[in-house]
Amino acid sequence: MIDVSGLRKVYRDRGREVVALGGVDLHVRQGEIFGVLGQSGAGKSTLLRCVNLLERPTAGTVSVAGRELTALGEADLRRARQRIGMIHQHFALLSSRTVAGNVAFPLEVMDVGRAERARRVAELLELVGLAGKAGAYPAQLSGGQKQRVGIARALAGNPSVLLSDEATSALDPGTTQSILALLKNLNRELGLTILLITHEMHVVKGICDSVAVMRDGLIEESGGIAELIARPGSRLAAELFPLPDPEPGSVTVTFTGRADEPVISEVVRKFDVDVSILGGALEEVAGVSAGRLRVRLTGGERAAALDYLTGRGLLVEEAA
Numbered sequence: 001m002i003d004v005s006g007l008r009k010v011y012r013d014r015g016r017e018v019v020a021l022g023g024v025d026l027h028v029r030q031g032e033i034f035g036v037l038g039q040s041g042a043g044k045s046t047l048l049r050c051v052n053l054l055e056r057p058t059a060g061t062v063s064v065a066g067r068e069l070t071a072l073g074e075a076d077l078r079r080a081r082q083r084i085g086m087i088h089q090h091f092a093l094l095s096s097r098t099v100a101g102n103v104a105f106p107l108e109v110m111d112v113g114r115a116e117r118a119r120r121v122a123e124l125l126e127l128v129g130l131a132g133k134a135g136a137y138p139a140q141l142s143g144g145q146k147q148r149v150g151i152a153r154a155l156a157g158n159p160s161v162l163l164s165d166e167a168t169s170a171l172d173p174g175t176t177q178s179i180l181a182l183l184k185n186l187n188r189e190l191g192l193t194i195l196l197i198t199h200e201m202h203v204v205k206g207i208c209d210s211v212a213v214m215r216d217g218l219i220e221e222s223g224g225i226a227e228l229i230a231r232p233g234s235r236l237a238a239e240l241f242p243l244p245d246p247e248p249g250s251v252t253v254t255f256t257g258r259a260d261e262p263v264i265s266e267v268v269r270k271f272d273v274d275v276s277i278l279g280g281a282l283e284e285v286a287g288v289s290a291g292r293l294r295v296r297l298t299g300g301e302r303a304a305a306l307d308y309l310t311g312r313g314l315l316v317e318e319a320a
């Protein structure tokens with residue numbers, strides 16, 4: 001649905017070149033929620049703004065829903081952008097317009113007639129749970145309600161893709177959860193593809209199917225969440241399950257979706273090893289439980305026990 005290839009963006013800042021994107025490839029499948037995770041300055045906002053060409057890339061191509069945006073002239077690009085919604089950290093609402101007026105704004109730009117506009121605004125406000133707030137002004141709304149208006153406005157043009165620029169970063173934890181739940185619902189019910197950028201792991205954990213980890217203008221790793229966690233040396237796994245540096249001889253076992261299988265008691269029984277637990281963490285990620293356990297295995301048939309764990313589909317990493 002979104003294909004980004006060889007994307008570079010170089011800013012010129014007081015005679016100096018800043019490489020914000022150093023050659024980024026990204027593939028977001030139709031109907032998925034894809035998170036781009038990274039620290040401040042990693043290049044996330046630049047990447048998002050290049051996807052709808054608010055920012056012109058220095059090099060590379062961007063295609064959305066089968067159209068190469070980087071090949072379009074301004075008029076075609078404006079039309080293509082109507083099918084790409086965007087929501088912002090600080091909502092970007094017009095303070096002089098009511099909730100209904102804000103949601104109607106893109107429909108006015110698209111020349112949608114008055115009656116159809118009113119019907120569509122009512123439908124969108126219902127969809128985001130704000131049916132009773134049509135006449136309120138942004139200053140009279142909570143942060144979560146403002147973001148719901150932002151989401152309704154972003155959906156006005158029936159987009160196939162929604163871009164989210166740190167949409168929950170200005171919200172408290174409870175409100176964040178309700179906005180994430182709304183985004184997940186829209187993704188499921190409308191088949192909306194969502195590309196979101198965030199510096200918050202709990203956003204990724206809560207709703208993303210796939211993730212790319214960015215640093216210094218490059219993607220360090222990307223893929224389905226369960227697949228990434230199971231990849232040796234995964235940065236995502238290290239951030240999700242922070243454990244101290246491994247002691248020599250210790251073993252780190254990473255698992256997804258099998259927390260209730262008694263594998264540890266099995267290896268103790270089958271291979272006569274002693275298992276000491278040194279640390280561990282368990283999380284619900286993308287709807288499945290996943291975790292990391294740091295253990296020391298001694299005695300018995302240690303090597304066979306490790307092979308058995310690998311054979312059961314667990315990632316087994318032994319510290320030298």
Ligand SMILES: Nc1ncnc2c1ncn2[C@@H]1O[C@H](COP(=O)(O)OP(=O)(O)OP(=O)(O)O)[C@@H](O)[C@H]1O
Nearest residue numbers: 011012013018020039040041042043044045046047
């Ligand atoms: N208009 C600009 N002019 C010059 N440099 C810029 C401009 N916009 C961004 N940069 C630089 O590009 C790099 C990437 O910035 P970007 O805002 O994309 O990162 P980010 O990961 O979104 O960070 P944050 O979460 O803090 O917004 C940074 O070094 C930033 O200083």
